[in-house]
Amino acid sequence: MKLYGSYTSPFVRHCRIVLLETAQACEFIETDQAGSAVQSPTKRVPFLADGDVFLTDSSSIIQYLREKAGQAFCADARELDQLCLVNTALESCVNLFFLERDGVVIAQVPYLQRQAARIESALAELNQFNLPDHAPYNDVQLRLACFMGWAKLRKRVDFSGYGNLEQFYQGAQGYTHFQATQPPQS
Ligand SMILES: N[C@@H](CCC(=O)N[C@@H](CS)C(=O)NCC(=O)O)C(=O)O
Known part of the structure; x- marks a missing residue:
């Protein structure tokens, strides 16, 4: 494989x-x-x-x-929807990152402003989730932690207004497999 x-x-x-x-x-x-x-x-x-x-x-x-491995991915439609919500925000964030790197000014393009607004509304919703402060994590939570790690590394999101997400992320940083897959920090 x-x-x-x-x-x-x-x-x-x-x-x-x-x-x-x-x-x-x-x-x-x-x-x-x-x-x-x-x-x-x-x-x-x-x-x-x-x-x-x-x-x-x-x-x-x-x-x-x-x-x-004989394990479940998403338990039901609700969990899949949560994963999709994290992915929607993450994909918008990654797209805006690449566009800015290519010189596009987000504030000048209405559709891209919609994407930026979508990231914030998705984060506000995710901040309402009941999130664990330690492992085990399901795939929604793992995806969210990976999103947050990337957004922090690339300085794409100010998480200071999302206390619940910040607390969740602090816990995820203590998870062995999350630590082991940390991206290069430069
Ligand atoms: N929906 C895809 C998204 C993958 C994705 O956006 N990958 C980025 C890297 S973080 C990429 O390869 N982007 C290159 C490009 O868009 O040209 C997935 O979940 O695998």
């Missing part, structure tokens, strides 16, 4: 945590944008190859890894 990704991607980090939690052997192949552009139809990381199986989204990869 081979997982293709970068050490900074929050989507890839979640997959790496699940690999550690399920103790499955998997080769990690560091892949940049040029690599993903030719190897995956999404032109993004992560993607996973395992014999005949080729998966191109972190959520399907995590479901696959959990299934292989």
Whole structure:
């Protein structure tokens, strides 16, 4: 089994945590944008190859890894919806990051302002969640922790108004597999 990704991607980090939690052997192949552009139809990381199986989204990869280990991914539609909410905010955040890096001024584009507003409204909703302060974490919580770690690293979100999320993140930092997958801090 081979997982293709970068050490900074929050989507890839979640997959790496699940690999550690399920103790499955998997080769990690560091892949940049040029690599993903030719190897995956999404032109993004992560993607996973395992014999005949080729998966191109972190959520399907995590479901696959959990299934292989005899574990549940999302327990029900409500939990899946929570995961989608975290993902919606995360994908908007990542898109705005790449656009700004390419010189786009978010404040000048109404649709991008909508994306920025979506991130804040999703965070306000996530801040209302009942979140644990230590492991075990479900995949919604792992995804949220990966999102927060990435947003902090890239200085994309001011979490000071989201006390519950901050408290949750402090707890997640004590989780061994979260620590082990920390992105390079430079
Ligand atoms: N929905 C995808 C999102 C993956 C994603 O956005 N990956 C980013 C890295 S954090 C990427 O490869 N972006 C490159 C690009 O958009 O060109 C997933 O969950 O795997």
